[in-house]
Amino acid sequence: MRAWVLSETDVLPTLQYLEDPKPVSENQRLIRIVNSSLNHRDIWIGKGQYPNIVFPCVPGSDGSGYMDNEPVIMNPGISWGENQEVQSDNFHIMGMPSQGTFAEYIVADKKQIHKLPKHLSCEEAAAIPLAGVTAYRAFMVKCQPTKDVKVLITGIGGGVSLWVLKYAVAIGCEVFVTSRYQDKINKAISLGATGGVNTSETDWSKQLYTLSGGVHIIIDSIMGNTLPDLIKLCLPGAKFCFYGASGGKTDNFSPHSIFWRQISLFGSTMGSDKDFSEMLKFISDHKIRPVIDTVFPFTKLPEAMERMKNSKQFGKIVLDHSK
Ligand SMILES: NC(=O)c1ccc[n+]([C@@H]2O[C@H](COP(=O)([O-])OP(=O)(O)OC[C@H]3O[C@@H](n4cnc5c(N)ncnc54)[C@H](OP(=O)(O)O)[C@@H]3O)[C@@H](O)[C@H]2O)c1
Missing domain, CATH: 3.90.180.10 (Medium-chain alcohol dehydrogenases, catalytic domain)
Structure with a gap:
């Protein structure tokens, strides 16, 4: 072969x-x-x-x-x-x-x-398979979203990110996105996101706060030095789940920004056999493409x-x- x-x-x-x-x-x-x-x-x-x-x-x-x-x-x-x-x-x-x-x-x-x-x-x-199940476990299994939550998905051009967008839109969540490219933000809006900001702009996190008023769930794979800015966007009690770190390590991160506001910061990887089967059922039930x-x-x-x-x-x- x-x-x-x-x-x-x-x-x-x-x-x-x-x-x-x-x-x-x-x-x-x-x-x-x-x-x-x-x-x-x-x-x-x-x-x-x-x-x-x-x-x-x-x-x-x-x-x-x-x-x-x-x-x-x-x-x-x-x-x-x-x-x-x-x-x-x-x-x-x-x-x-x-x-x-x-x-x-x-x-x-x-x-x-x-x-x-x-x-x-x-x-x-x-x-x-890989992107779909990673997104399913990180978002659906670990964050347990409901339709009344605001969700931020970073690096929306990515394979996993767009599966999270599809699941969140199917549930009825309000979705915000980031990207380094305006055309990707526009495409995400055409798929059901409420809005997004371009992380190439220095005040992107302030813009995102003005746009969203803060979010209940963040799904991220970039980390690096975007983490402190992302934490500022968390509403009290928010869940921040990351499954990758394409942006590398984080400098000068203050843990104080996490505990006082009861924020949960946790990692996720791939998904179990059960997650995979449930994901396929969810995709079929909601006719997601x-x-x-x-x-x-x-x-x-x-x-x-x-x-x-x-x-x-x-x-x-x-x-x-x-x-
Ligand atoms: N733990 C796991 O089980 C698991 C599973 C799948 C993936 N991952 C990891 O998650 C990450 C994404 O995977 P993927 O397959 O979805 O990749 P992908 O399709 O290449 O998408 C990654 C997206 O992240 C953004 N991005 C990448 N590098 C960046 C940087 N340095 N700074 C800012 N934004 C950046 C880009 O979004 P924009 O172009 O919109 O800016 C890009 O489209 C990778 O690191 C991968 O290894 C982990």
């Missing part, structure tokens, strides 16, 4: 011919991948900025395709375990060290394989990665494995 292989840090993946994978136990199934999609994880691995990298590897955590004649998607989270609070020590994500979805075939455990939501095509469903930025031919993975590296995207970048 054809598969994209990452062999070392800071070198583009190369398209190679590998042996087709074969199920080795009763519990495994072979899937012909029709579409896959990118996550920032694929970029971090390529840059060598991910824990326990094993080269060579076939990256890619999201995929949809056919198991015999049935359209399916896969939960990229493997071995979460029984504890809903936290993943087990054996937890890992498809696409390094195990073979990922940037290939023509993959072998997955029966437990990972799910039917496609009926209202979605394979192309759309490939945009769900993903935001897809671009569909690239399978042979154009390096171009697709470049688009993500440069934050050009608004939504998920999908690969079409027939091209």
